[in-house]
Amino acid sequence: MAKRGMSQSILKIDINAIYDNWQSLDKKSSKNVETAAVIKADAYGLSTKNIAPILAAKNIRTFFVAIAEEGIAVRKAVGNDADIFVFSGPMQSDAATIKEYNLIPLINSAHQYNQFQLNSPNQIFGIQLDTGMNRLGMEEVEFTSLGKNISNACLIMSHLACADEPSHTQNLQQLKTFHHLTDDLNIRRSLSATGGILLGPDYHFDLCRPGIGLYGGLPFEHSKPVVKLSIPVIQSRRVLAGETVGYGGNWVAKSETQVATISAGYADGLIRAIGNGQILLYDGEIGCPLIGRVSMDLITVDITQLGYIPKTLDLINKVQTIDTIAHAANTIGYEILTSLGARYNREYISG
Amino acid sequence: MAKRGMSQSILKIDINAIYDNWQSLDKKSSKNVETAAVIKADAYGLSTKNIAPILAAKNIRTFFVAIAEEGIAVRKAVGNDADIFVFSGPMQSDAATIKEYNLIPLINSAHQYNQFQLNSPNQIFGIQLDTGMNRLGMEEVEFTSLGKNISNACLIMSHLACADEPSHTQNLQQLKTFHHLTDDLNIRRSLSATGGILLGPDYHFDLCRPGIGLYGGLPFEHSKPVVKLSIPVIQSRRVLAGETVGYGGNWVAKSETQVATISAGYADGLIRAIGNGQILLYDGEIGCPLIGRVSMDLITVDITQLGYIPKTLDLINKVQTIDTIAHAANTIGYEILTSLGARYNREYISG
Numbered sequence: 001m002a003k004r005g006m007s008q009s010i011l012k013i014d015i016n017a018i019y020d021n022w023q024s025l026d027k028k029s030s031k032n033v034e035t036a037a038v039i040k041a042d043a044y045g046l047s048t049k050n051i052a053p054i055l056a057a058k059n060i061r062t063f064f065v066a067i068a069e070e071g072i073a074v075r076k077a078v079g080n081d082a083d084i085f086v087f088s089g090p091m092q093s094d095a096a097t098i099k100e101y102n103l104i105p106l107i108n109s110a111h112q113y114n115q116f117q118l119n120s121p122n123q124i125f126g127i128q129l130d131t132g133m134n135r136l137g138m139e140e141v142e143f144t145s146l147g148k149n150i151s152n153a154c155l156i157m158s159h160l161a162c163a164d165e166p167s168h169t170q171n172l173q174q175l176k177t178f179h180h181l182t183d184d185l186n187i188r189r190s191l192s193a194t195g196g197i198l199l200g201p202d203y204h205f206d207l208c209r210p211g212i213g214l215y216g217g218l219p220f221e222h223s224k225p226v227v228k229l230s231i232p233v234i235q236s237r238r239v240l241a242g243e244t245v246g247y248g249g250n251w252v253a254k255s256e257t258q259v260a261t262i263s264a265g266y267a268d269g270l271i272r273a274i275g276n277g278q279i280l281l282y283d284g285e286i287g288c289p290l291i292g293r294v295s296m297d298l299i300t301v302d303i304t305q306l307g308y309i310p311k312t313l314d315l316i317n318k319v320q321t322i323d324t325i326a327h328a329a330n331t332i333g334y335e336i337l338t339s340l341g342a343r344y345n346r347e348y349i350s351g
Numbered sequence: 352m353a354k355r356g357m358s359q360s361i362l363k364i365d366i367n368a369i370y371d372n373w374q375s376l377d378k379k380s381s382k383n384v385e386t387a388a389v390i391k392a393d394a395y396g397l398s399t400k401n402i403a404p405i406l407a408a409k410n411i412r413t414f415f416v417a418i419a420e421e422g423i424a425v426r427k428a429v430g431n432d433a434d435i436f437v438f439s440g441p442m443q444s445d446a447a448t449i450k451e452y453n454l455i456p457l458i459n460s461a462h463q464y465n466q467f468q469l470n471s472p473n474q475i476f477g478i479q480l481d482t483g484m485n486r487l488g489m490e491e492v493e494f495t496s497l498g499k500n501i502s503n504a505c506l507i508m509s510h511l512a513c514a515d516e517p518s519h520t521q522n523l524q525q526l527k528t529f530h531h532l533t534d535d536l537n538i539r540r541s542l543s544a545t546g547g548i549l550l551g552p553d554y555h556f557d558l559c560r561p562g563i564g565l566y567g568g569l570p571f572e573h574s575k576p577v578v579k580l581s582i583p584v585i586q587s588r589r590v591l592a593g594e595t596v597g598y599g600g601n602w603v604a605k606s607e608t609q610v611a612t613i614s615a616g617y618a619d620g621l622i623r624a625i626g627n628g629q630i631l632l633y634d635g636e637i638g639c640p641l642i643g644r645v646s647m648d649l650i651t652v653d654i655t656q657l658g659y660i661p662k663t664l665d666l667i668n669k670v671q672t673i674d675t676i677a678h679a680a681n682t683i684g685y686e687i688l689t690s691l692g693a694r695y696n697r698e699y700i701s702g
Contacts (some may be wrong), residue, residue: 006419006442041618041647066648067358067614070694087648088358088585088614108586134596135612135643135651136586161598170600234439235459235487235651245485247512249521252427261486263418263439267392267689271622272682292486296392296685297417300486331623336648338618339690342393343418 003042007263009231009337010312011344013046015054016351017224021214022060024222028197029204031086036062038193038211039211040087040166043337044150045269046215046227050348052077064209068094072102085126087136093181095119106157112141113149131191133161142180155207156187163195163203171208193197195219217333218323226338229316229344231281231299236309244294245300259303260288262313265297269339270315280320281313288322290314358614360582361663362695364397365406367702368575372565373411375573379479379548380555387413389562391421391438391543396620396689397566397577401699403428404502413668415560422454424684436477438487446470463494464500468582477506478538482528484512494532506558507538514546514554522550523626540564546570551619568684569674578688580695581615582632582650587660597643598702611639613664620690628679631671632664638671639664644654 026035037060045050048070052063056078063078063086065071069307078084083104089112090098090105098105099120106128107113116125129139137158150156158178162168176248178191189205194213196203200218213220216227239259245251262281266272275294280287281301292300301313316322322333329336332345388411394402399421403414407429414430415427415436416422417651422435429435434455440463441449441456449456450471456477458464467476478501481488488509494501501507509529512685515518529542540556541669545564551570564571590610596602613632617623626645631638632652643651652664673684680687 006444007439008420033416045618066618067360091583091585112586118393130588132595132600133598133648134588134590134594134610135649139588143667161595165599168600169596198445232442234442235463236489237485243485244483244512244521247484248516249483249512249519255378259485266686267396267417269690270688272686273624282556295486296689298394298486326443335617337646339620339622342693344419 004144006232006311007234008343009229009264009268009343010175011340012228012349013050013229013232013347014213014224014226015051016349017216017226018051018214019055019058021216021220021223021226022055022210023199023211025194025208025213025220025351027052027207027227028291029202032206033204034062036060036064036205036207036209037214038122038209039074040064040066040211041338044115044211044215045340047346048073049077054153054350056082058296062209065205066213068097068103070098072101075101077195082140087128088127090120090125092119099123103126104154105139105249106155108136110145114145124154125152127153129156129181131158133172134173135161143181149183151187153187155190156182156185157190159193160191160203162256163199165191166199175203188247211296212334215337216322217337223337224343225318225320225321227316227340228314229340230312231264231289231316232312233260233310236303243321247295248293251292251300252272257302258306259291260301260309260313262299262301263297264343265295265299267296268341268343270294271329271339273329273331274325276330279325279328281315282317282320283310283313295299297300356595358583358585359694359696360580360615360619361540362691363579363581363700364401364403364575365575365700367580367700368567368577369402369565372404372567372574372577373406373561376545376548376559376561376564376571377566380559381555383545384555385413385558387411387415387558387560388565389415390425391562392416392689393421395562395566395685396691397465398697400428404657405701407433413560415562419448419454419456423448423452426452426454428457428555431560434640438479440479441467441471441684441695455505457506459488461496464497475505476503477508478504480507480529480532481511481527482509482532484510484525486510486512492530502536502538505539507533507536509543509545510525510544510603511542511554514544514550519701522650527546531569531674533652563685566688567673568688576669576672578667578673578691579665580691581663581665583616583663584611584661585614586612599644600644602651607655608653609657610642611654611664612659613650613652614648615666615694616646616650618647619692621645621650621692622682622686622690624680624682625676627681630666630679632666633668633671634661634664636645651668
């Protein structure tokens with residue numbers, strides 16, 4: 001490996017904080033309730049390979065991924081003891097992968113169920129029910145059509161559409177539907193991700209499966225921040241009143257301004273929309289405003305107030321979290337996380 | 352490798368089209384003008400490793416990257432003959448990388464120049480001038496302060512801030528400034544990326560360096576599309592009038608609707624903002640509207656008009672290009688490209 005260059009940004013990922021967040025969420029449910037970890041989308045963009053083994057070593061025994069291919073990386077990372085559930089269920093050509101890596105598909109339809117029995121007889125599976133989100137999972141008619149066949153399922157789950165909004169009426173509706181569909185069954189149940197855990201014990205059932213809360217995002221307000229992003233200043237210049245900065249000449253200096261150019265942009269997942277809101281780049285405690293359009297590899301910052309040129313500026317830190325940035329960009333913290341690109345020097349903190 | 356699962360999307364990348372686009376852009380300048388290829392940001396998200404060797408084999412001899420670390424991958428991909436320029440210039444700790452991989456830094460300031468002479472005496476370099484974008488490159492005062500020292504530069508370049516808007520007055524201003532700063536020098540010159548090439552011969556100088564145009568994006572209207580994205584349908588359901596679909600229950604069915612759930616989302620770079628505009632998912636020629644919020648791993652689609660359930664739906668194709676999608680999401684095609692994620696099965700077409 002070549003030595004790290006000073007034009008490469010540093011993304012620090014605090015795995016201790018992920019585990020602390022898991023513990024905090026785990027404590028919100030009773031001791032009988034298992035707390036799993038959702039590590040789909042490469043652990044929300046933060047790297048399954050680096051994070052999953054540490055969580056497994058801390059005795060987290062159940063993981064969730066989106067598609068079977070992701071399960072391969074998780075199995076390699078966590079060893080043979082953990083359970084790995086696949087939300088998208090068993091697509092026909094996934095049979096070999098599911099068997100080889102001992103994954104547990106969450107069956108979403110009668111069609112998937114029948115295919116799975118044909119392709120993978122006697123293999124372990126879970127069932128995903130739709131309780132009103134109308135996205136993934138069996139509806140009542142399909143589910144009841146399976147009759148007693150499903151008694152071998154090791155888990156029966158559903159997903160809340162509005163758990164981020166505690167007062168939304170759909171939460172209670174989905175809870176009622178879940179009870180209606182599952183109360184008579186003797187199968188372990190799961191309804192809640194992070195948002196559902198925070199809705200309280202009625203939503204916990206036998207297993208909770210936090211995702212975003214582990215990684216420091218809302219709706220888990222009291223989560224510890226997990227990522228810190230420091231971007232090198234690669235140039236600085238004095239710009240006179242009336243001069244423009246960046247693409248389209250969109251930003252115009254009202255007075256003499258010291259502009260820093262930093263070495264990351266939307267190709268690094270710093271989505272262009274962050275330029276629409278008020279974003280600060282931090283030198284320690286001091287925040288300097290992002291100015292002009294976000295470029296593919298570069299961002300410009302008004303550092304006039306500093307009076308000096310810093311070596312790096314932080315975009316994500318304890319003050320300006322993924323959710324602060326998401327708010328400015330009219331999106332959600334989840335997207336800020338999963339967008340973080342491949343060009344960073346990633347440093348993992350653990351142990 | 353496990354067999355590809357049917358829940359993994361397929362991203363087809365047509366390297367022949369990239370080369371065709373390069374040829375089309377090359378033809379727009381006279382024979383004395385060299386046409387390079389910008390392959391920063393992992394070849395605009397499409398993979399330097401897969402694309403650069405093929406372009407090098409077609410006799411493209413000059414490449415541009417954003418930071419020194421990217422130059423490593425390009426050097427490995429293209430062999431020792433090609434020139435590789437680094438836009439961000441030589442940061443102090445890049446010296447070893449620049450030397451080992453024979454990269455050519457574009458020096459952006461007198462400070463960088465002095466450091467470079469100290470750390471890397473007798474090494475080849477280029478110079479980047481600021482001609483009005485105020486982002487990267489030396490301004491006149493700095494540049495003239497270097498005096499005759501810069502006569503060893505192998506290239507002198509600048510970048511246009513408004514080339515996408517041919518009628519923008521800043522184009523002509525930057526052209527004039529570039530002439531003013533460089534006319535007396537006997538050094539090869541470059542001012543234009545894709546947009547500048549299209550502004551006409553006055554902007555071409557000795558070397559043009561197209562980026563986005565190679566990859567099928569505006570402002571090169573006549574570029575060939577390079578990417579095609581097909582996403583598996585993993586479930587479909589009938590939704591009654593009044594039912595909601597997806598997060599927040601935001602989408603409400605006006606009448607009975609057949610909804611397909613497809614297996615890609617914003618974690619795959621399909622930014623959430625595409626859900627704000629009118630986006631279609633195609634089965635062949637027939638476009639079906641995206642409905643509800645884009646989730647991390649899933650998107651929902653109204654396929655009522657099809658009358659059947661397709662195996663896959665295409666998000667990016669010849670009709671709905673990266674720029675159509677960008678328009679719906681209030682961004683630019685560049686961002687749609689560089690966001691495309693790591694979870695696709697990528698198929699490269701070449702030869």
